[in-house]
Amino acid sequence: MLFRTKSYPFAGRLLLWIVLIVVAVVGAAHWLVAADANGQKAFGAFTLFPVLSVLALALLSKRTLEPLFAGACIGMMMLASNPLVFIQSLMGSALKVMASPVMGWILLLSALMGGLITWLQVSRATAAFSELLGKIVKTRAQSLLAAWALGLVIFIDDYLSALTVGAAMRRLTDKFKVSRAMLAYVAAATAAPVCLLVPISTWAIYISGLLESNGVAAKGAGLAYYTSIIPYMFYAWITILLVPLVAYRLIPPSPTMRAAEAAAAAQDFAPEAVAEVALDGSTRPRLWHFFVPIVVMIGATWVLGDTLLGVMTSVLVTLAVYRLAKIGSLPDLFEHFMSGVSSMITPIAIIFAAFVLQDVNDQLGLAPYLINSVKPYLSATYLPVIAFVLLSFLTFTTGSFWGIYAIAIPIIVPLALALDANMALTLGAVVSAGGFGSHACFFGDATVLASRSCEITPLQHALTQFRYVLISAVLAAVLFWVLA
Numbered sequence: 001m002l003f004r005t006k007s008y009p010f011a012g013r014l015l016l017w018i019v020l021i022v023v024a025v026v027g028a029a030h031w032l033v034a035a036d037a038n039g040q041k042a043f044g045a046f047t048l049f050p051v052l053s054v055l056a057l058a059l060l061s062k063r064t065l066e067p068l069f070a071g072a073c074i075g076m077m078m079l080a081s082n083p084l085v086f087i088q089s090l091m092g093s094a095l096k097v098m099a100s101p102v103m104g105w106i107l108l109l110s111a112l113m114g115g116l117i118t119w120l121q122v123s124r125a126t127a128a129f130s131e132l133l134g135k136i137v138k139t140r141a142q143s144l145l146a147a148w149a150l151g152l153v154i155f156i157d158d159y160l161s162a163l164t165v166g167a168a169m170r171r172l173t174d175k176f177k178v179s180r181a182m183l184a185y186v187a188a189a190t191a192a193p194v195c196l197l198v199p200i201s202t203w204a205i206y207i208s209g210l211l212e213s214n215g216v217a218a219k220g221a222g223l224a225y226y227t228s229i230i231p232y233m234f235y236a237w238i239t240i241l242l243v244p245l246v247a248y249r250l251i252p253p254s255p256t257m258r259a260a261e262a263a264a265a266a267q268d269f270a271p272e273a274v275a276e277v278a279l280d281g282s283t284r285p286r287l288w289h290f291f292v293p294i295v296v297m298i299g300a301t302w303v304l305g306d307t308l309l310g311v312m313t314s315v316l317v318t319l320a321v322y323r324l325a326k327i328g329s330l331p332d333l334f335e336h337f338m339s340g341v342s343s344m345i346t347p348i349a350i351i352f353a354a355f356v357l358q359d360v361n362d363q364l365g366l367a368p369y370l371i372n373s374v375k376p377y378l379s380a381t382y383l384p385v386i387a388f389v390l391l392s393f394l395t396f397t398t399g400s401f402w403g404i405y406a407i408a409i410p411i412i413v414p415l416a417l418a419l420d421a422n423m424a425l426t427l428g429a430v431v432s433a434g435g436f437g438s439h440a441c442f443f444g445d446a447t448v449l450a451s452r453s454c455e456i457t458p459l460q461h462a463l464t465q466f467r468y469v470l471i472s473a474v475l476a477a478v479l480f481w482v483l484a
Contacts, residue, residue, distance in 0.1 A: 042365070042369075043078065043364055043365065043369070044369065045369075046078065046364075047361070047364040047365060047366040047369050047370075048366070049074065049075075049078070050071040050072070050074045050075035050078070050357065050360060050361065050364070051071060051357075051361065051366070051397035051398060052397075053067070053070060053071050053074050054067045054068060054070070054071035054357065054397070054443075055067075055397065057070055057071070058442065058459055062457075062459055063459065064350050064442060064443055064448075064457065064458045064459050065346070065349055065350050065353055068350065068353035068354055068356075068357055068443055069353050069356075071357050071360075072090070072093070072353065072356045072357045072360050073086075073090065075357070075360035075361065075363075075364055076089050076090045076093065076360055078364065079360070079363055079364065090356075093356050093359045093360060093363075094352075094356055096359060097352060097355040097356050097359055098352070100355075102355075103351075103352065103355055105308055106159075106348070106351055106445060107348055108308055108312075109159060109307060109308045109311060110159075110344045110347060110348050110351075110449065111341045111344055111348070112308075112311045112312060112315055112341075113159075113160075113163045113311055113344070113449075114340040114341050114342075114343050114344035115315065115336075115337035115338070115340035115341050116293060116297075116311065116314060116315055116318065116337075116340070117163065117167045117340055117453070118336050118337060118339055118340030118343070119293070119318055119322065119333065119336060119337060119340070120167065120168075120289070120290060120293060121167075122327075122328070122336050123286070123289045123322060123327050123328075124286070124289065125286070125287075125289035125290035125293070126167065126168060126171050126290060127171060128286055128287040128289060128290055129168055129171075129172075129287065129290040129291075130171040130172045130175070132287060133146055133172050134172060134175065137172065137176075139176065140176040140177065140178055140247075141247045141248045141249075143169070143172050143173045143175070143176045143178055144173065144178060144182065144183075144186055144243070144246075144247035145243075145244060145247055146169065146172065147165055147169040147172075147173065147183060147186045147187065147190075148186055148189075148190055148243045148244065148247070150164070150165050150168060150169060150190075151165045151186065151187060151189070151190020151191065151194060152190055152194055152240075154190075154194075154298065155194045155195060155197075155198040155200075155201055156195075156198075156200070156201055156202065156298065156301050156302060156307065156310075157195065157201065157202045157301065157307040158191035158192040158194075158195045158201075158202070158203065158438065158446045159191075159307060159445070159446060159449055160297070160298075160301065160307050160310075160311070161187070161190060161191045161194065161195070162187050162188060162191040162446045162447075162449045162450035162453060163449050163450075163452075163453045164294065164297075164453070165183075165186070165187040165190065165191075165450075165453070166183060166184065166187045166450060166452075166453025166454040166455075167453045168290075168294070169183060169187075170183055170453075170454055170455070177264050177265045177267075178261075178264060179257070179260040179261045179263065179264035179464075180260075180264070180454045180455055180456045181256075181257060181260040181261075181454075181456055181460060181461060181464035181465070182246075182257065182260065182261065182264075182464075183454045184450050184451050184453075184454040184456055184461045184464075184465070185243075185246070185257075185461070185464065185465040185468060186243055186247075187450040187453060187454060188439055188446065188447055188450040188461070188465065189239050189240065189242070189243050189439065189465075189468070190240065190243070191438070191439070191446045191450060192236075192401075192434070192435050192438035192439055192446055193235070193236035193239040193240050193435050193439060194236070194240060196230075196233050196236040196431060196432075196434075196435050197230055197233060197236050197237070197240070199223055199226055199227045199230065202307065203434075204223065204226055205223070206402055206405075207226055207405060207431060208222030208223045208225070208226045209222060210222075210405055210406060210409050211225050211226060211409070211427075214409050214410050214413055215413075216409075216413055216423070216427070228424060229424045229427050229428045229431065230428075231428075232424055232425050232427070232428025232429070232432075232483075233428050233431050233432050233435065234428065234432055234475070234476040234479045234480065235388075235432035235433075235435050235436050235472055235473060235476040236432060236435045238471075238472040238475050238476055239435070239439060239468075239469075239472045242468060242471065242472055246468060251468070251471070253467070254464065254466065254467035256463045256464045256466075257464040257465070257467070260460075260464050286325075289322070289325070289327070292317065292318065292321050293314050293317070293318040294314075296313060296314045296317045296318070297310050297311055297313070297314035298310070300313035300314060315337075319333060343452075344452065346452075347448045347449060347451075347452045350443055350448050350458060351443075351445045351448055353443070354399040354443040354444070354445070354448075355399075357398070357399065357443075358398055358399060358400045358403060361398050361400070362403075366394070366398065367394055367398075367404060367407045367408070368407065368411075370390060370393070370394060371390065371407075371408065371411050371412075374386055374390055375415070378415060378419060379419060380419040380420050380421040380422075380484070381481075381484050382481070382484065383412075383415065383416060383419055383421040383426055383484065384421065384422065384425045384426045384428070384429040384480040384481070384483075384484045385429065385477050385480040385481040385484065387408075387412055387426060387429045387430055387433070388429035388430075388432055388433050388436075388476065388477055388480050389477060390433075391404055391408055391429075391430060391433030391434070391437075392432075392433040392436040392437060392440075392473060394408075394433075394437070395433055395434055395436060395437020395438070395441065395444075396436065396437050396440050396441050397441075398437075398441075399437070399441050399443045399444045399445075400437075401434040401437050401438050401444070402434070404433070404434060404437070405430070405431075405434055408430055408433075409427075409430060412426060412427075412430055413427075421484070422483075422484060425480065425483055425484060428480075429480050432476055432480075436469070436472075436473055436476075439469055439472075440462065440465075440466070440469045440473075441462070442458045442459050442461070442462030442463075443458060447461060447462065
């Protein structure tokens with residue numbers, strides 16, 4: 001339940017006040033907003049209400065899925081003229097999201113990765129990998145640096161990195177009493193930020209296409225132009241370089257992270273003892289059981305140019321190899337695979353709800369409203385830092401990163417030209433904002449997958465890493481302001 005009355009006596013009254021506030025604001029949005037030239041309602045500042053409601057409800061309930069659903073409902077109530085239209089519009093948005101190739105891609109990728117990770121556990125492949133690293137890694141800090149290094153190597157796609165680092169490293173970090181929250185921070189810090197700095201990642205290829213389609217770079221020269229702005233992606237650089245400082249405790253942890261670390265230190269970790277019982281009854285882990293699936297997955301992704309195709313190739317190869325190695329029978333392997341798929345249902349549901357909320361925010365016009373609101377205050381000196389701060393807020397509150405790029409670049413580029421601002425620095429700020437959102441947003445897809453791979457909740461992950469995220473963001477903002 002979102003609020004548990006037995007645990008919180010004031011929950012009933014609090015929920016009543018929330019309902020009354022929602023009804024009042026939605027009513028005001030219907031009666032007070034003006035229509036634009038096309039007869040469409042321009043909600044103005046009311047467009048912020050759904051995303052602010054999500055943040056407030058998440059902090060109150062310590063949950064993720066329910067606040068996202070509530071935010072989508074609130075936004076759709078603002079758009080709908082009556083309850084019947086509200087239900088039709090909400091289901092229409094849900095069907096639109098479910099039918100989109102992007103959601104289908106994420107659903108299949110998450111399900112396949114869930115099954116593959118379970119195979120790595122039941123074959124004791126992760127145990128073998130942990131034993132190998134255990135011969136080299138001797139301290140807590142070194143275990144975090146090993147996770148950091150693995151994240152740097154898996155630079156092709158942020159989903160692939162977020163899921164792999166947590167699954168591969170949690171057994172080793174458990175050995176050194178590292179909290180799962182700290183491991184999740186490292187996994188997330190080396191996901192999107194690393195992808196931004198590598199010009200052959202999925203992020204780089206997508207943004208390069210936007211640069212070409214918006215006339216920033218000539219056709220075929222988008223990747224070269226993207227490479228030229230990598231030095232200005234300050235958030236990504238700072239985030240990656242911050243991890244070793246955090247690992248060696250040169251940066252003090254936040255109270256929430258300190259509590260998670262204390263809980264981990266007091267816990268007798270044996271989280272995968274049951275899962276990692278070899279299917280054939282053997283207790284001896286084999287290192288190649290780990291490297292075959294991982295190497296095939298990364299190699300196939302590189303060759304085929306699609307993470308989903310790479311993961312599917314790895315699943316098929318792993319099934320054949322594990323069967324030939326007599327790790328388990330086909331029924332046993334498929335049973336464990338489906339168990340892994342089922343473990344991804346909640347993360348998939350969170351991502352789906354976030355996408356519905358994104359669609360509602362698009363219909364409300366949240367991003368254009370905020371960008372147009374700050375236009376009168378822009379100058380060449382302040383454009384990069386304002387773009388970074390504003391778009392970071394948008395990506396954090398909406399969970400949309402590539403979508404914000406598609407909206408912001410056609411608006412920011414002409415502004416930079418008109419103000420004679422530093423184009424490379426400005427675009428570095430825009431790209432950095434997407435990296436911040438992917439890293440910080442508690443319902444962002446990569447964040448949800450990173451928390452799932454480390455077996456903690458997305459909100460716990462977001463709250464425990466917030467101090468480190470904020471440090472990176474503030475330092476990046478200062479650099480954008482100073483260099484402009």
